[in-house]
Amino acid sequence: MAVKSMTAADNAAAPVPVPLTEQDLAVADRIAGTSIFLGASALLIGVTLGVMQGLEHVGINLYKYVQPWVATYYHGLTMHGVLNALVWTTFFIVGFFTYAIVRSLNRPLRYPWLNVLGLLVMVIGLLTAAVPMLTNNASVLYTFYPPMKADWSCYLGLTLVVVGSWMAGWGYFFTLYAWRKEHPGQKQPFIALTVSITMAMWQLATLGVAAEILFLLLPWSLGLVQGTDPLLGRTLFWFFGHPLVYFWLLPAYVSWYAMLPAQTGGKLFSEQLARLVFWLFLLLSTPVGFHHQYTDPGIPQAWKFLHTTITFSLAFPSFLTAFTVVASLEVGARALGGKGYFGWIRKLNWGNPSYAAQNLAMILFVFGGIGGITNASFNLNLAVHNTIWIPGHFHLTVASASTLTFFGILYWLAPALTKRKLFAPKLALAQAWTWFIGMLLMGNALHLLGLHFGAPRRTMLGSAPYASPDWNPFLMESAVGVTFLAISATLLYIVLIGTLFNKKSDVEVKMPVAEPLNPSQSIPKWLDSWTPWVFGAVALVLVAYGPMLYQLIRDIELTSPGWRVW
């Protein structure tokens, strides 16, 4: 065919593809392994603190045994949020992505030093922020709203973690760009593309928090300016704060679309729509932050309403995901002999801990997603804003949909990285189920407590004078959930540490890659080109945030002095 000869001519002009050697893989895998090891270590501390919080709510105060390491409930709560939601997630994601992109492209990292440097900057940032946090000099929770003032090194450290993750993203962009030069006219491989889209969304979103720290918090905490503007700081934080949740979620989506179907004999139902979903997240993730500020003074209702509209449109990529991913899994279950409308569900690969963990994570995400739509619903938000409903919600999203999926990924990725067998797969399976049950109970209890009683979030409820005896059955349900989670976390670390010291395995574990169900289906060009989506995302941010941010910056009043209130 004429087409073929053209492709050959293109290839003649294109640079020769760089082969992927064992050495290249070793470099990428060392970055991945180190990053994931640090993330999982942070999670160990973070989860322990979470268990203490849940038990405090039913009157079991463990804080007196950990003095002075965890000085107060809120000292512990700050570390719980930062270590779990920021450190575990970011370090795991960077590790997972570094492993995945070189396999997806079958090409070495374009600038391995850039990815090494990125990880190094992240580690330096983590250590810098750890000092004030561990010493109770930055107990400002992971949202660090001014005018509560932490030690400057805390802000600097968190910035460096973000900058390091940017460098990791730049490393992926250069690698994908090099691959495209070597393969003109070919579609970008799905995993490499979606990894890069996630990181591009992250670059755009983190501009908000970077601006907050560099222009407001650092000069102020260093004493260069006397006051700050709390509403502007909060607005810049939420510019970043909502896309942050998609930064947690999209890596799980990468696995659900592109890997998980292969783990149960399935195929990617529609590669076209899967790509569309990721582009839509790039387009819509950022201009939605005011839905975290519905109850804020100083922001007109019209702007809040605009963000409601954009947030609602974000439900569609998730509805699409629900269909496409389930259909992809169903293809596998039916191939394995599954029958009936629902009977096929039993044929899924439930015996495999990596598969089971991720499927259970999806089930919890159904509840997380529905709750999310509630939160985004403009005035309906008044019923739940800042109540304990909200932690109930995000423990079903980041702590279940993302984190339980990451555990599932670890159950193949840890053997792949260590070249050792997974230690005690039955325990790993029990880990997935106990996490599922624990989150289901805790999530249910916290949602109800917030909705019916208005119990506040991020509060030492076991010591609150206004707590009502009516709350006790729900706090107890939550504590039972927390107990399941404590058991689950113990199992997790037994499996992971056991794997680390397990005997070397001869069987090579490979990244599961789901083939498209319809491999002859072509991809329209607009689902493979960056320009319209990147420009669209920037334009939408300018429309949804530009005028309000301009006004807040124009009217900036640096009148709030800093406070240390812990």
Place this chain on the structure above:
Amino acid sequence: MSEQTNPIEDPVVEEAQDQSAPVEGGLSEDAHLHIDKYESMWLKIAFIIMGVFFLSVIVSSFAIGIQLPGAYARIDPTTVNDPGSPFAEPGLRELAPGKYEAYYRAQIWQFTPREIHVPLGAEVSFYVTSQDVMHGFKISDTNVNVMVIPGQVSTLKHTFDKPGEYKIICHEYCGQLHHTMYAQIFVDEPTEEVASGAQN
């Protein structure tokens, strides 16, 4: 462009020169988005669900009037207690029969006033600000839920139709004793004297 130079060029030839001519499973200019029959149905259902939600939001906020706080006024947090500031002597004021305004000052770790009494049916406009860090202001069993941000005055209105005790709870972390920060509103049923007085 090529159409102008050679308008009668054979379309098959043109396609062959196009780098993005359809390759099986590859990229294509003219490939269109294929949506499975059931997926399309599912999307329509999703569209209807979100549409109904969206309409409910519009009706409840603009027809029924359940409003969010908006931009009201700014204040220098260091001058909250200065003479002349409405927050220097916070409390309840009656504006007209049954209509009140209540000024609240939030600070670590208390609201001022700690306690107010209003008659059943009172319509109260709340004005809240903070003299230090961020706080929260949520009145139990009502739609009054607002952030208290230093430098801003938060405002919301509520009519108390049920008698009894309401709790105002600080729902934003504000430091070591955040969990002790609350205040009370008592909505009193009219005694007979007051009720007959109101009739006269």
